[in-house]
Amino acid sequence: MTTASPLTGATRLRRLIVTPILLSVAAAGLACAPGRSGDAATAATGADRTSPAEARRVDQVPAPVLHWTRCRKTAQCATAELPLDYDDPHGATIKLALLRVTAKDPRHRLGSLFVNPGGPGDSARDLAEQVPQVVSKTVLDRFDIVGVDPRGVAGSTQVRCFATKTARTRTVAPLTATPFPGTPAGQRSWIGAAQALGRACSTTGRRIASAMSTTEVARDMDVLRRALGDRELTYLGDSYGSYLGLVYANLFPDRVRAIAIDGVIDPRALAGTPATAAEPLFDRIGAATASYRALRELLERCQRAGRSRCSFADANTPARFDRLAERLRARPLRLAAPGVRAITYTYANLIADTGQWLRRPDGYRGLFAELTDLARLTAPGGAGSGRAAVVRHLLSRHSAVQPGPGADNPLEAASAVLCTDGLHAADAAAWPAYAAAADRRTKYFGAAGAWITARCARNTWTAQDEDVYRGPFDHRTAAPVLVIGNKWDPVTSHDSAVTVARLLPGSRLISSDSWGHTALLTSKCVDNAVYAYLIRPMAPAPKITHCRGDVQPFS
Incomplete structure (x- = not known):
């Protein structure tokens, strides 16, 4: 785990294509697993409607005109200007950076495939640029691959919580010096830095930090979907990106063409309740338990x-x-x-x-x-x-295994999302007790995950979004959502994927006994199922429900 966030999908696209997998879409028999309804067509009837209030928020925003220019040799880039606050569509704006790789077969193009790698705080443009190296030719022929750096992140208007780099370096030093604190002195230093970061982002960085919730990113995606000429959204999200997909699906259920989510987070656990706020976010979403389960299995196989x-x-x-x-x-x-x-x-x-x-x-x-x-x-x-x-x-x-170079504001970017999306305990000074309790629940990984969100304590992180969406997460979508769960995922548990598949009416679940974080690019069976679903999301559901990971330790 890092001090920023472990919710990065496809393990940074398998470390930016360490082992490329170029696959064709399988025959219809491998398309995807059956949903609870048993009939994909039923998902299209009786889809829930976008609420009138939410429709007004996004539909009154004119679709921005995107001026594409060639970038990164094989892609096109553009910038969109959207409302900082959708309650004030004619007020302050924020700039979002887009990258797309255009469909190879324009005559048979199906639309845009939005991708998000998770983080939160990772660049979706970087992912979109790399996707053509690993997905099937059929997907590349039929879709423009689109990555939008979320607000506050990378090429979009960045959240800046400090007036100078020197002030930032000095403040966050304890948070980057060690993965998590173990001694009382180290814990005091960590708490002080977490409180200082929270105050900085709630004052100097407040304008952007208070507008970076996943709810706002989902609204941005809906407006940009319209700007790209798509009637409905096609989306692939990993890890934290699964949460973005779930928020979009429940805000705009009748605007879904296809949503595939991998490395799935239980959205209710992430959002939290007043009763669970004192349980650190990564503990309550089951990340620590998933890590210990995978480690124990590997030790026994060894x-x-x-x-x-x-x-x-x-x-x-x-x-x-x-x-x-x-x-x-x-x-x-x-x-x-x-x-x-x-x-x-x-x-x-x-x-x-x-x-x-x-x-x-x-x-x-x-x-x-x-x-x-x-x-x-x-x-x-x-x-x-x-x-x-x-x-x-x-x-x-x-x-x-040390984090590689990335954006120069990873702590601020991840925090601005995590600290507004979920409910958190009030006082950072209480984190030693919370971390100790988490470690008692889950050996080794409990405390490691608990300390990540000390900076989100409500008393110091006051930059909040009054419109943040925290449920419900059980709306019926216009097309079935494809949910992928990895049995040995050490970050997002397979149990969460099962929970989400049961929660979303008409959704489909694929389980894989893959290793590593997220299942895509770890199993040819999973890959083929996802690619086929993206092409024909309303195809009758086949009988395949379980896949096998291509790598099996010591087999």
Whole structure:
């Protein structure tokens, strides 16, 4: 987990196409799983209507004229100016940056496919640019692939909570120095920084920060859908992007052509209630439980595989991980070797790195290599004469899962969404107790996830959106929503996908025993099902409901 947000879909498009998968759309038999109704056609009858108030908000906004220019060699870019506040359509505006890759077969074009990679705070333009490298030719022929950087993010008008870069760096330093705080002194420092960030975004950054909820992004998407000439929305969203899809589907249920969501968040858990506000957001959406479940399964598979196939294997491999964690909790490890920059490796680093490895379909290889090195270095003798080589190997593994370069305001961008979309506890000073309770509920990952939203405490993050949508999330849409759940997803649990599929009338559920965060690009079966659905969302639902991940550790 990062201090920004772990809800990034398709694991940054599988680390920006680490293993490209170019697939054709399967035959109709692999189109998608059946919905509860058993008949896709029923989803189109009796669709709920966009509320008159919501229709007035967006429909009174003229569709912006988009002036496209060539960019990034293979794409087109444009800028749209939309209302900062849809309650004041003729007032202040905000600029949104768009990128599209046009359909390869314009004569048979079906429309625009909006994509969102999650985050929140990640660039949808970057995703749209990369999508052509991995999706089927049929999808590329029939759709313009469109990415819109959400308001406040990347190429759109960015949220700026600090007057200078120096002030920002000084303020957020404790939040970036460690994945999460473990000592009382570290917790006090983290709380102070979280409160300072919340106050800064609620004062200096308030104008944009209070207008960045997912509700506003969904409204932007509806106006831009109209600007692109589409009567209804076609959308593919991963991770946090699934929440955007769900908000759109429930705000504008009769304007849905196709919505496919992967790495699905239970929207009611994210939104929260006064009764659940004291439970940190990532704990209540089940992220910690999902991480622990995936880790435990990998440790048990490693044990069954044996030392010849898994270097970390032991007579009781889960207990070996427990011992390693306790050693690092008691005494951080100083890693130094000639020619490399020395670091102090802590318990928090172990949990954060483990979480990052779990997000990759083949991450078990890197995870067990890193754990083996750590076990050698923390054992009596500390790897002996070969210590320098082990340190170098470990540092290379550790570096491989550190967040890469991205927008220069990731904390502010993620916070402005998370802190307004969901309900949170009042006082950041109470977070040590909340994190401890989360860790008791879910070992290792509870506290790691809990600390992410300390900056959202209501007493300090006061930049709120009075129109934020927090449900209900059970509207019947004009076309069935395709819900994809990954059994071993370490961030968005499969249980959430099942919950959402039951919640949305007429929706369809695909389950996959894939590894890593989100199922798309981890299973040919899932990929083919999604691509076929996007082409023919109203096709009769076939009988396939379960897929198998292409990577199966130690199989």
